[in-house]
Amino acid sequence: MGMADMGAFREAVAAWAAGGPDEDARELAERLDVRTAVLLEGPSDVAAVDALAALRGRDLAAEGVCVVAMGGAMNVGRHARLLGPSGLGLRLTGLCDARERPFYARGWAGAGAAEQHYFVCVADLEDELVRALGVPRVEEVVRAEGDLRPLRTFQSQPAQQGRDAGGQLRRFLGTKKGRKIRYGRLLVEALEPGRVPAPLDALLADL
Template sequence: MTDMDAFRAEVAAWAAGGPGDTARELAARLHPRTAVLLEGRSDVAAVEALAGRAGRDLAAEGVCVLSMDGATNAARYARLLGPSGLGLRLTGLCDDAERAHYARGLAAAGADPDAFFVCVADLEDELIRALGIDRVGELVEAEGEGRALRTFLNQPAQRDRGPLPRLRRFLGTTSGRKIRYGRVLAEGLDPARVPAPLAGLLAFL
């Protein structure tokens, strides 16, 4: 576990009601400058994969990318990490439906309520649209899950859905798959077709 991983873990424990002493001690030693607030671990995987492909080491840059386990926790994380807490600059990604949670949370913590980037539906939707249905299918095949995808798509409940909703649903059907494909889809992107919310976030950091 890296120092930044340890800091992330301690922040999560602090947000869950812990005393936060170790998180504060690590912050004093690591001097992080920015916290990227994301809804889930699949978002973390995608952001870190895309940054790595661009040759960036976000942890070395003082950027802590972390999962809040849901947008409703934005206010709590913003309070602990933002101007009213550790004093980090805050940013992040959110789904359009969760925009209000982020805006209220950042504003209440004294941070810029507009310093985050919005996905139309969610990050998986953005990645699938940027890659295209056929390319996503190729990536799933390369991961050894082509047969699982074809079986899923042939289920009666899926036949009346469009291709994009079906792929989004497939990514969430097995524990850990969504996190895995957050990385796989981000690494498979054409650099010229990075979704606007992800491109904006990385440029902001």
């Protein structure tokens, strides 16, 4: 099974979660032998998980693991019901921000998942990555991407003056469409092997 097949399953799940029919998702789950659904808030989290899996020589699609961007933590209940014990019967896991933990807890309970199995970032995954790398290393990655000048312009704005450098970097990553996704991958690829943030490391070990 390739990434294209798992991509088709992800698209079928998104359509089903949006109120569409369930036939395609059910058929693909069976044909592809999907066993685990990793529920993530958005595509930048998916980019980070996929990047770490690649660095560790893992082919999650071939292992029957589907990494799902839900379009926000508020959607976790619906996705958990569709994919978990009450729906397709997949094993559920995921990664969430500390403030989103109640959504995940309710989602897992509503889906009939016996284990509250997901991993929690202190603020969010970007915060975990910035702290793991340190501000100077993150700025090296930003410079290599040609984004240092936009970063300095952003940091000079009055609204950023009360934030520390790590907080400014996190905000900067979310200021332009697609930037957060790109840096989700780049920051993971910049990590030293022993410096992977604990929630991300634990998630990969759990798969």
